[in-house]
Amino acid sequence: MTLILKNIHKxxxxxxxxxxxxxxxxxxxxxxxxxxxxxxxxxxxxAFGQMDAFPHEAYAGAETIDCTGKLVMPGFVDSHTHxxxxxxxEQEFVYRLQGISYEEIAKRxxxxxxxxxxxxxxxxxxxxxxxxxxxxxxxxxxxTTVEIKSGYGLTLDSELKLLRVAxxxxxxxxxxxxxxxxxxxxxxxxxxxxxxxxxDLVCExxxxxxIEEGLADYIDVFCDTGFFTVEETEYILQxxxxxxxxxxxxxxxxxxxxxxxxxxxxxxxSVDHLERSGPDEIEALKGSETVxxxxxxxxxxxxxxxxxxxxxxxxxxxxxxxxxxxxxxxxGGSMPFVMSLACLGMRMLPEEALVASTLNAAFSMxxxxxIGSIEVGKYADxxxxxxxxxxxxxxxxxxxxxxxxxxINGKVVHTTR
Ligand code: NIG
Ligand code: FE
Numbered sequence: 172m173t174l175i176l177k178n179i180h181k182x183x184x185x186x187x188x189x190x191x192x193x194x195x196x197x198x199x200x201x202x203x204x205x206x207x208x209x210x211x212x213x214x215x216x217x218a219f220g221q222m223d224a225f226p227h228e229a230y231a232g233a234e235t236i237d238c239t240g241k242l243v244m245p246g247f248v249d250s251h252t253h254x255x256x257x258x259x260x261e262q263e264f265v266y267r268l269q270g271i272s273y274e275e276i277a278k279r280x281x282x283x284x285x286x287x288x289x290x291x292x293x294x295x296x297x298x299x300x301x302x303x304x305x306x307x308x309x310x311x312x313x314x315t316t317v318e319i320k321s322g323y324g325l326t327l328d329s330e331l332k333l334l335r336v337a338x339x340x341x342x343x344x345x346x347x348x349x350x351x352x353x354x355x356x357x358x359x360x361x362x363x364x365x366x367x368x369x370x371d372l373v374c375e376x377x378x379x380x381x382i383e384e385g386l387a388d389y390i391d392v393f394c395d396t397g398f399f400t401v402e403e404t405e406y407i408l409q410x411x412x413x414x415x416x417x418x419x420x421x422x423x424x425x426x427x428x429x430x431x432x433x434x435x436x437x438x439x440x441s442v443d444h445l446e447r448s449g450p451d452e453i454e455a456l457k458g459s460e461t462v463x464x465x466x467x468x469x470x471x472x473x474x475x476x477x478x479x480x481x482x483x484x485x486x487x488x489x490x491x492x493x494x495x496x497x498x499x500x501x502x503g504g505s506m507p508f509v510m511s512l513a514c515l516g517m518r519m520l521p522e523e524a525l526v527a528s529t530l531n532a533a534f535s536m537x538x539x540x541x542i543g544s545i546e547v548g549k550y551a552d553x554x555x556x557x558x559x560x561x562x563x564x565x566x567x568x569x570x571x572x573x574x575x576x577x578x579i580n581g582k583v584v585h586t587t588r
Contacts, residue, residue: 173233174211174581176243176555178222182207183244183522183562185530186544192462192489192534193526201244201522201562202544209243211551214580218547236576236583238555242562244525245544246315246552246577247506248532251419251443251464253353253497254309254319255302255336257289260498273473273500274397274425282499283357286323290333299336299343305496306344309504311585313574315552316533316542317346318419318493320391322353330354330377334386345584347552349536351419352378352387355399355407370403374410382414389440389536390416394423394430401429408437419535423447424469424500435459441491441535445478446470453479453486462535463488465527466495467512473500480517491531492524511569521563551581 184202186193209219210230263281267273276282290298309317319337324330334350341348354373362369381387390411394404398421408418417440422430424444431452434442443464445452456463465478483490492513496504510524519527533543542550555576556565565573576586 172212173230174551175230175233175235176209176238176553177225177235179207179209179238179243180240181205181242181561182209182219182545183242183525184545185245185526186546188546190530190544191539192531194487194489195484198484198490198523198526199520201525207243209545211581214551214582216545216547216549216551219545236555240558241575242556242559244554245529245542246554246579247313247528248316248536248538248543249309249314249494249496249504249506250318250441250491250532250535251466251493251495252317252319252504253322253495254305254317254340254504255298255321255333256286256323256498257293257298257301258498259502260285263499277357277397280360283323284360286498287325287329287357287359290323290329291326295332295336298332299339302336302340303343305504306340306346309496310344310346310577310579311574312505312507312572313554313577314504314506315347315554315577315579316349316538318349318351318389318536320351320353322356322391322393325354325357325359327372327377327380331380331384331386334381338386345579345582347542347550347579349388349538350386351389351391352381352411352416353391353393354378355392355403357393357398366403370407374407378410378414387416389419391418391420393421394433395421395428396426401433404430404433405437408433408439412437417537419443423452427452431455435461440537443493443495444469446475448479450482453482453488456483456488457486462491462531464491464493464532464535465513465517466493466501467516468501468503468509469495470516471512472502477516480513480519484519484523489531489534490527491535492527493532507565507573508569511566514566521566524566525562551578553578
């Protein structure tokens with residue numbers, strides 16, 4: 172089956188053939204083709220070009236979507252989420268409005284531990300139902316690949332429950348899903364006087380079971396003040412690596428935690444958050460292939476500083492963006508809104524935000540040979556926008572959903588047409 176997108180007002184390819192990621196000045200070039208067409212066969216992009224050279228005869232009779240006045244770009248790659256969670260936490264939002272800090276709420280048993288309690292109580296079926304609703308929502312916002320973490324379980328059974336649900340999302344939805352084991356998200360109350368005991372539970376009981384059931388692609392640790400130390404992080408990541416799981420970690424959200432440095436040392440695919448980072452962290456990342464992933468909706472929602480995106484781009488780092496969709500620090504999964512915040516909060520250009528939300532995010536999961544740009548041979552994971560003139564309209568119209576149609580594997584999985 173062939174699918175043709177024709178009369179595309181602007182086709183943002185994001186990359187030329189074969190780039191694994193983009194850095195520096197290249198990030199502001201989204202490789203835009205005007206008046207374009209695109210062909211998809213067997214789920215893959217097979218050809219594209221400009222309308223004045225459209226091979227009408229070759230594609231006679233093919234299913235066609237007319238994209239007059241619309242933009243086409245790669246589907247968004249949301250490389251950091253906690254999509255599987257039992258319930259929202261708006262009461263903590265109210266506490267913060269009353270002046271209690273995020274850290275203080277966590278110390279009082281709110282935060283991650285609050286979600287962990289609820290995860291232990293909810294059935295796998297109910298958890299799946301809640302998660303599928305969010306999966307549908309993010310597809311309608313143009314996300315075509317999503318990374319999903321555990322970390323709201325903190326017991327063997329609950330961590331497995333979260334990862335099994337994440338895997339079911341992959342089976343039941345057209346979405347491309349990768350999963351991450353985040354048993355080391357917080358120390359549960361009952362382990363607080365025996366941290367190593369909990370770490371042993373993560374490494375010696377949870378991790379082997381996760382591997383046995385094939386439930387995770389990556390391992391994560393929340394390396395920050397009040398959570399896991401640099402030494403603990405290194406210990407856990409090494410266990411993960413030994414079991415075949417590369418790292419994507421939470422670092423430097425609350426403090427200059429050393430998380431970036433330990434991530435680089437351990438060859439992490441990405442270090443995420445980085446709100447608290449400066450020249451030392453940028454220096455540590457230089458020359459590595461560890462992707463700094465900024466999550467500007469966390470800065471927006473918690474009212475903390477945004478990460479230093481401009482410094483990272485100047486330093487030629489392969490900067491990525493993600494939503495961190497979770498009930499505590501980013502209760503939303505809109506990549507278009509993240510692009511707005513990247514522009515408004517971190518002075519990224521729309522093209523840079525697109526590259527960071529597609530190709531570089533794919534590279535942060537080492538998937539950029541298959542997705543993240545419009546190149547012949549890659550999966551046909553695409554977004555068709557509503558009618559608009561240029562890319563900047565996406566971050567500009569921050570409260571609108573710019574997505575009209577989402578295509579995954581060459582199939583229309585959402586459309587408002
Ligand atoms: O990525 N920072 C650590 N974990 C999550 C949020 C945790 C929560 O508040 O539920 C995050 O921001
Ligand atoms: Fe997170």
